[in-house]
Amino acid sequence: MSAPTHPSPQGSKRSGEQAAVEQRTLLVCCGSGCLATNAAAVADALAEQLALSGFDALVKTGIKRTGCNGFCENGPIVKVMPDDISYYKVKPKDADAIVASLQGEPVQRLLYRADDGKRVLRHLENPFYAPQQRIALRHIGTIDPESLEDYRARDGYQALEKALSLSADALISEVEASGLRGRGGAGFPTGRKWRTAVGFETACSYVVCNGDEGDPGAFMDRSLLEGDPHGILEGLAIAAVAIGAERGFLYIRDEYRLAQQNITKAIAQTEAAGLLGDDIMGSGRKLHLEVVRGGGAFVCGESTALMASIEGRLGEPRAKYVRSVQRGLWDQSTVLNNVETLANIPWIILHGGAAFAATGTEGSSGAKVFSLVGKIKRSGLVEVPMGSTLRHLIFDIGGGIKGSRPFKAVQTGGPSGGCIPENLLDLSVDFDTLTANGAMMGSGGMIVMDDHDCMVEVARYYTNFLAEESCGKCTPCREGLRHMLRILTDITEGRGQAGDLELLEQMGTTMRENSLCALGKSAPNPVLSTLRFFRDEYQAHIHDKTCPAGVCPALTAFSIDAAVCTSCGACVKACPAGIISGSKGAPYRIAASGCIACGSCREVCRFDAVRAERKLHT
Amino acid sequence: MPEPEKNVTVQDIEAIARKYPAEKRFALAIMQDVQREFSYLPQPVFEVIHRHIGTPVAHLYALATFYKALSLKPKGQNVIKLCDGTACHMRGASNLSKGIRAALDIEPGESSADGLFSLELVNCVGSCALAPVMVINETYYGKVTMESLPAIIAEHRRASCEDTAASCETEVVA
DSSP states (O other): OOOOOOOTTTTOOTTHHHTTTTHHHEEEESSHHHHHHHHHHHHHEEEEEEEEEGGGGGGEEEEEEEOOOOGGGOOOEEEETTTTEESSSSOGGGGHHHHHTTTSSSOOSSEEEEESEEEEOSGGGGGGTTOOSSTTTTTTTTOOOOHHHHHHHTTTTTHHHHHHSSHHHHHHHHHHHTTTTTTTTTTOBBBHHHHHHHSSSOSOEEEEEOOOOOTTTTOOOHHHHHOOHHHHHHHHHHHHHHHHSSSSHHHHHHHOHHHHHHHHHHHHHHHHHSBBSHHHHGGOOEEEEEEOOOOGGGGGGGGHHHHHHTTTTTOOOOOSSOOTTTEEEEEEHHHHHHHHHHHHHHHHHHHHHHHHHBBOOSSSSSSEEEEEEESSOEEEEEEETTBHHHHHIIIIISBBGGGGHHHHHHHEEEGGSSSGGGGGGGGGGHHHHHTTOOOOOTOOEEEEEETTTTTHHHHHHHHHHHHHHHOSHHHHHHHHHHHHHHHHHHHHOOOOOOHHHHHHHHHHHHHHHHOSHHHHHHHHHHHHHHHOOHHHHHHHEEEEEEEETTTGGGGEEEEOOOOOOOOOOOOHHHHHTEEEEOOOSSSOOEEEEEOOOOOHHHOOSOOOHHHHHHHHOO | OOOSTTOOOOOHHHHHHHSSSSSGGGGGHHHHHHHHSSSSSTHHHHHHHHHHHOHHHHHOOOOOOTTTOOOOOOOOSSEEEESSSHHHHHHTHHHHHHHHHHHOOOOOBBOOTTTSEEEEEEEOOSGGGGOOOEEEEEEEEEEOOTTTTHHHHHEEEEEHHHHTTTHHHHHOOO
16 A cells, blocks of 8 residues: 555655554534534444544544534535545545545545635635634634543633633733623623622622524524533633632523533533532632523523523513622622623633734624525635625625525624615624614624515514514513514505504614613614615505515515426426426416415526516405 | 323422422423423423422413423424524525425424424524524424425334334224
8 A cells, every 4th residue: 555645734745654653533523504414424434434444554543523614504514634625515425435535635526616616625725714713613613522632632721721820800801901892792891791790799609601592593602512612611611710700500592402412511521620610720719510401582692581591580681770790690790691702712811812802893803703694605604803894704705695696685683683785785894883784793693685585574574583582571572573563564465554664663763762671672673774774675565565576475476487487397396386387398387376475486496487576466 | 182191190290300409490490301201391290390499380380381492282293393593584484384284284383183293483493504494303404495395204204103103003903
């Protein structure tokens, strides 16, 4: 057998004796996304092929299951290290080719195909990863989330060690200097929160990690909890050291089983290793952490509701005349930080607050994780410096709109955020700019929409979500959402009336000013922002009884353009009502009755032959 | 409706409750464990938890109806969680809901007549890049289409029937 000819970043100098002991690791992404596309079977198949190949003599190989690489749409992802070759959409049957490639050429067909059609070898040449700057996500996709050794081998728990050697004041000053603001949505300066908490003398104090990620369209917290559990624990431990807390809780959504498992395992590992528990790293300080499963209520992402839920009470928010840093859990001083916020903390302590503040904008330092989803070519999790433009995120990293359709809007900030139209694509993405434009950073969900998305329906969708999730404690939120939903449903179903829009605006303003918690105060945002930027679309629904995007079933009828139809038959298979007929060579037709106007045929048509028209009411 | 209560005893629930210290804060966790074990909260659960941690039954009932993870009605053997989060909604989750209705004759929140399936519309399962996503029991299905939907449902129907082959047959004979 010959020495491996595989290219490696270290160059081909490593030949001869060294090559004989060269160690290769196959990293198999086992984030939730890749697991859904069968990553576990891929890992097993690779292990089996490696065992069969008997490569260990020449090339020491190992398999490591890692957390989410972020590029979930192209999963399962397998990386060959240290060569840094990334394979996408790997199937179990590709295992033999990958194992064989360890002694030959890379498997071309599994490499990512960039926009220019060229195959890219390393993940940093991939347009999705190249512009990213990873701070919170620094370990994800490289380390094995179930291995404490792996985390420690990458400076894990060194920041905690450093934090223990600093005074509380120096530690908090470092976080203040970083300018880090809460990543959960509100953007409150983390250092200031810690500083305030120290000022209140209560019998004891608590730290809480908010992992109740409820925004539909955002999954960075899940990815972090699953892929870098020790990173989150270290961040939480540093917060505890700073404020002198001896107990902490991680409140994790019920749906995130893998995240709960990985964190629970990580806590046990750190206690066994003496990193946390009765004596943190030999400092004589204590910290006991516990996982609390969320009950499945969106409002529990609100800090006071979350704390009520931990205490075993109903997850309802309270008025914040007294902040939870003063009286939080069981009326004791409590610091609550979001998962992504905590993920940044160890990096800040190790590299210094100034280094963190050097990235991003003046008011919003550092980098932020966004989940790019919706009608976008490359969807997934990305981390970019604050202040990047929406255009950069959506078109450079995300590759633009799927199927090269026209961009219509991007919805940022989850259900309480807003929709931003095309003419504002050059906005800088930071806390203050987004808020000034009627949207918000929120937790960093970015849902991209094209011309086949109806903005009235989007507003109705979010309002419906919020109406279901409103806890009902205060009247403006509970009743406001209910009535907004009724009006929006009427509009999308062709019963809109003159005066509806003004009424929606009036209700929105009332809710914004008078609701108890942030959920209610921001609940009208989807309606108000779409009204601000897409008012004509509302008016078309109300006055012309037409849905310009061809989405609202009550107002839309579909037909097939005979001149364009190639009679490929894709629409027939997609039609849930089974009312499309035709034969090869002749254009297909949608039957006059029975159509539910779902638009499935239009979505699958590759020739743009399906037309949406105004539905004529007889 | 799926057969309720038959197999659930007060002792079963007590065994679950006793895994937790007698503190008020564990009410939700106990109920979640019971829910996971029996796929719903059988009536005795409130009395048992009340005796264990002292929280009033009315308060426990409030918790049970507040949190989505808890259900007072038995769920089907296979719980279909159809994600209707934003990304999935935009990529056609509502059509899939119609497809499931066509296949199983159930609306979100209902269980099929044979007790094999129940359907839940959930808000976001955090796998947005694979939208639309459907989760059956603990298995994730990404990029589900109207075409792939029937096969996925059939797969679970087959698996359930194999599991309970004996009881299925006796029912048929009877």
